[in-house]
Amino acid sequence: MPNLKFLxxxxxxVGAATAGTGEAPGRNATELMAExxxxxxxxxxxGLAEVDGLFAATAVHSMAAMSLAEHLGLRPKYSNGSNIGGxxxxxxxxxxxxxxxxxxxxxxxxxxxxxxxxxxxxxxVSEPMPFEAQxxxxxxxxxxxxAASRYMHQYGATRADLAAVAVAARGWAQLxxxxxxxxxxxxxxxxxxxxxSDPLGKLDCCxxxxxGAAVVLTRPDRARDGSHKPxxxxxxxxxxxxRMISAxxxxxxTAAADSGPRAFAMAGYGxxxxxxxxxxxxxxxxxxLFLEDLGFCAKGEGKDFVRGGRIAPGGSLPVNTNGGGLSxxxxxxxGLFVMIExxxxxxxxxxxxxxxGARLCLAHGNGGVLSSQxxxxxxxxxxx
Amino acid sequence: xSGYFDGPGPEAxxxxxxxxxxxxxxxSASTGRHVFYPRVVAPGTGAADLEWVEASGEGTVYATTxxxxxxxxxxxxxxxxxxxxxxxxxxxxxxxxxxxxxTIGMKVRARIQELxxxxxxxxxxx
Numbered sequence: 365m366p367n368l369k370f371l372x373x374x375x376x377x378v379g380a381a382t383a384g385t386g387e388a389p390g391r392n393a394t395e396l397m398a399e400x401x402x403x404x405x406x407x408x409x410x411g412l413a414e415v416d417g418l419f420a421a422t423a424v425h426s427m428a429a430m431s432l433a434e435h436l437g438l439r440p441k442y443s444n445g446s447n448i449g450g451x452x453x454x455x456x457x458x459x460x461x462x463x464x465x466x467x468x469x470x471x472x473x474x475x476x477x478x479x480x481x482x483x484x485x486x487x488x489v490s491e492p493m494p495f496e497a498q499x500x501x502x503x504x505x506x507x508x509x510x511a512a513s514r515y516m517h518q519y520g521a522t523r524a525d526l527a528a529v530a531v532a533a534r535g536w537a538q539l540x541x542x543x544x545x546x547x548x549x550x551x552x553x554x555x556x557x558x559x560x561s562d563p564l565g566k567l568d569c570c571x572x573x574x575x576g577a578a579v580v581l582t583r584p585d586r587a588r589d590g591s592h593k594p595x596x597x598x599x600x601x602x603x604x605x606x607r608m609i610s611a612x613x614x615x616x617x618t619a620a621a622d623s624g625p626r627a628f629a630m631a632g633y634g635x636x637x638x639x640x641x642x643x644x645x646x647x648x649x650x651x652x653l654f655l656e657d658l659g660f661c662a663k664g665e666g667k668d669f670v671r672g673g674r675i676a677p678g679g680s681l682p683v684n685t686n687g688g689g690l691s692x693x694x695x696x697x698x699g700l701f702v703m704i705e706x707x708x709x710x711x712x713x714x715x716x717x718x719x720x721g722a723r724l725c726l727a728h729g730n731g732g733v734l735s736s737q738x739x740x741x742x743x744x745x746x747x748x
Numbered sequence: 749x750s751g752y753f754d755g756p757g758p759e760a761x762x763x764x765x766x767x768x769x770x771x772x773x774x775x776s777a778s779t780g781r782h783v784f785y786p787r788v789v790a791p792g793t794g795a796a797d798l799e800w801v802e803a804s805g806e807g808t809v810y811a812t813t814x815x816x817x818x819x820x821x822x823x824x825x826x827x828x829x830x831x832x833x834x835x836x837x838x839x840x841x842x843x844x845x846x847x848x849x850x851t852i853g854m855k856v857r858a859r860i861q862e863l864x865x866x867x868x869x870x871x872x873x874x
Contacts, residue, residue, distance in 0.1 A: 499839055499841050501839065502815055514829075517852040562816075610837055610839040615829070
């Protein structure tokens with residue numbers, strides 16, 4: 365495995381913000397993205413004019429980085445608008461770290477925005493999948509339902525096991541004032557919710573909300589001068605093995621099994637060292653697959669791992685502490701919110717849901733139909 | 749003599765076969781490995797040696813879901829991943845059976861029928 369330690373800790377998050385999470389009537393995707401950038405820069409104490417690296421992707425812009433730069437009046441020296449789905453922003457963090465370390469840029473901003481909820485529901489610039497579209501899969505949910513069906517068949521998981529993921533996420537959401545869904549939730553309610561694509565019901569599926577998000581990254585020397593304690597990018601790695609669900613080699617093993625070990629190797633830490641784990645939970649099956657593929661439990665044991673509140677507040681492993689895409693926010697591409705929750709936990713600013721002494725936080729992004737997987741590991745100064 | 753890359757591409761060739769009632773897949777001459785969906789070169793090896801062979805039509809359900817849809821819009825329907833006997837996997841529907849009665853491991857056989865205005869390979873229980 366190549367040694368990527370030269371990049372370890374070379375980018376630090378000094379600002380993070382969300383905007384219009386939940387419902388933001390009357391505001392468009394670009395405006396929500398721009399507002400999040402403004403808030404993240406204010407959080408960092410850095411002026412807009414200092415931003416020379418810009419990274420953005422959305423489901424509705426074909427060239428998001430250019431649209432955002434123009435809206436803000438920025439002239440970036442380096443930008444990246446590549447789109448690998450909801451994990452794009454975690455890949456952008458790796459790219460930003462390279463650009464910072466290479467000296468191409470001094471201040472990187474990564475941003476996202478969506479008004480899908482108030483604009484009438486999920487939509488995307490994605491093309492129809494050839495050799496699949498004719499059969500009318502209702503993607504993304506059909507693909508995740510197929511993965512859930514296979515996992516349940518292969519490992520004897522039940523709908524109640526899947527439901528445990530949603531219930532844990534809701535438990536965390538109840539501690540997060542920013543979360544969209546905060547009413548109590550039971551396993552019975554999840555299992556008996558309206559079926560959408562068997563075996564997944566409505567409450568196995570992520571929310572459809574609005575929301576913008578942004579983070580600001582700089583090199584460590586500058587980060588230490590800021591008003592916040594910097595949170596360092598210790599490890600990052602990406603992998604993808606397919607685009608269409610019919611081309612996924614094994615529906616019970618995601619490319620996180622590739623990205624995870626490389627990210628841990630770069631960080632010099634392992635799963636047992638993580639104080640919080642933030643996973644892209646577009647559907648309940650995601651959390652189970654990613655816990656396994658990232659090494660928190662063995663393959664096939666995720667269904668047991670999530671039982672009994674182990675990943676809920678008070679459990680032994682804090683997972684998706686903002687409430688996740690299932691209960692906090694999911695504006696179409698959720699990855700940047702995953703990363704922000706890891707950063708906020710490492711900062712120690714999470715209020716009632718703060719995990720005591722959180723120093724090492726994993727943020728894992730997923731894109732497409734279990735397609736692109738990007739693992740990042742964030743840590744405080746003492747973890748460097 | 750025409751070269752490997754001349755003429756219609758693999759998607760057009762596949763659809764032309766389908767229109768004539770044949771379910772054709774590809775096979776790499778060098779590895780013997782079958783390929784679906786239709787590719788320009790063999791995935792993984794990159795070999796420009798794909799040839800068309802008729803699929804046996806035999807398959808096994810690898811994963812399945814019932815897509816819920818209101819009765820007035822046509823009602824629930826099946827979407828499944830089928831492992832072809834030759835190896836490749838494809839997304840399709842199992843028809844001729846209640847969509848919820850399709851089970852993983854079920855043996856199925858391909859047939860060609862119109863679906864959304866074009867011929868498509870669908871599967872029926874054996």
